Amino acid sequence: MASKVYDWLDERLGLGGIYATVLDRKVPKVNWFFTLGSASLFLFTMQAVTGIFLTMYYVPTPDKAYDSIQFIMTGVPFGWLIRGIHHWGASLMVIFVILHMLRTFYFAAYKYPRELTWITGVVLLLSTLGMGFTGYLLPWNQKAYWATTVGTSIPGTVPFIGTYITQILRGGADLSGVTLARFFSVHIWVLPAVIIALIGVHLYMVIRLGIAGVPKKDD
Numbered sequence: 153m154a155s156k157v158y159d160w161l162d163e164r165l166g167l168g169g170i171y172a173t174v175l176d177r178k179v180p181k182v183n184w185f186f187t188l189g190s191a192s193l194f195l196f197t198m199q200a201v202t203g204i205f206l207t208m209y210y211v212p213t214p215d216k217a218y219d220s221i222q223f224i225m226t227g228v229p230f231g232w233l234i235r236g237i238h239h240w241g242a243s244l245m246v247i248f249v250i251l252h253m254l255r256t257f258y259f260a261a262y263k264y265p266r267e268l269t270w271i272t273g274v275v276l277l278l279s280t281l282g283m284g285f286t287g288y289l290l291p292w293n294q295k296a297y298w299a300t301t302v303g304t305s306i307p308g309t310v311p312f313i314g315t316y317i318t319q320i321l322r323g324g325a326d327l328s329g330v331t332l333a334r335f336f337s338v339h340i341w342v343l344p345a346v347i348i349a350l351i352g353v354h355l356y357m358v359i360r361l362g363i364a365g366v367p368k369k370d371d
């Protein structure tokens with residue numbers, strides 16, 4: 153029965169072809185360091201899943217944000233676990249993406265023809281850091297408020313346009329409900345969309361070009 157369903161779908165969707173292209177590829181001799189990209193992908197997926205669960209109870213307004221997080225931690229079944237995974241997963245993702253970048257740099261995988269894989273990777277790293285920065289404000293506690301006050305004032309030191317950048321980030325001269333709404337929107341819509349699109353391009357190129365492998369002495 154299952155094979156009949158598979159054959160029916162395969163005939164229409166070409167599943168066998170997709171499997172052969174994406175997973176059944178020749179890979180050079182690699183080591184554990186080559187799993188760091190997949191680990192980053194796994195962590196991103198976990199952040200997306202736990203983040204979606206968090207939005208079911210989190211309220212991004214100054215009067216409700218803090219209390220909604222307290223409710224997630226104490227009132228929602230397994231809320232503490234979902235938030236804990238999202239909280240620690242954020243730091244882990246930053247660490248793994250940086251380790252993956254160091255691995256590709258050390259093995260010179262950024263060279264021709266993989267320059268675009270590297271460039272999309274750089275934007276992925278910046279977007280991952282942006283997720284951390286925008287997510288940090290969401291609990292709307294003292295630490296979050298003041299860390300974001302400092303974080304958004306740093307670009308204010310840029311000559312001529314600094315004050316303008318700070319105002320765009322904050323949605324005004326100071327941190328307010330507008331800042332919280334803005335950071336929430338960027339955290340759950342803008343950056344995830346950018347990251348998903350870039351991971352698509354990044355992995356398309358990994359599949360198209362193949363893995364660079366460990367460089368040999370005469371490379």
Ligand code: HEM
Nearest residue numbers: 186189190192193253256261270273274276277363364365
């Ligand atoms: C969300 C972040 C990222 C994800 C999910 C991701 C995912 C992956 C995966 C699954 C691979 C193939 C397996 C491997 O080589 O580990 C890969 C390869 C690669 N990645 Fe990333 N990556 C990310 C960020 C980055 C960053 C920050 C850089 C560098 C600035 C980068 C540069 C590369 C390069 C050059 C390759 C090709 C490696 C080769 O051919 O040997 N990636 N990436």
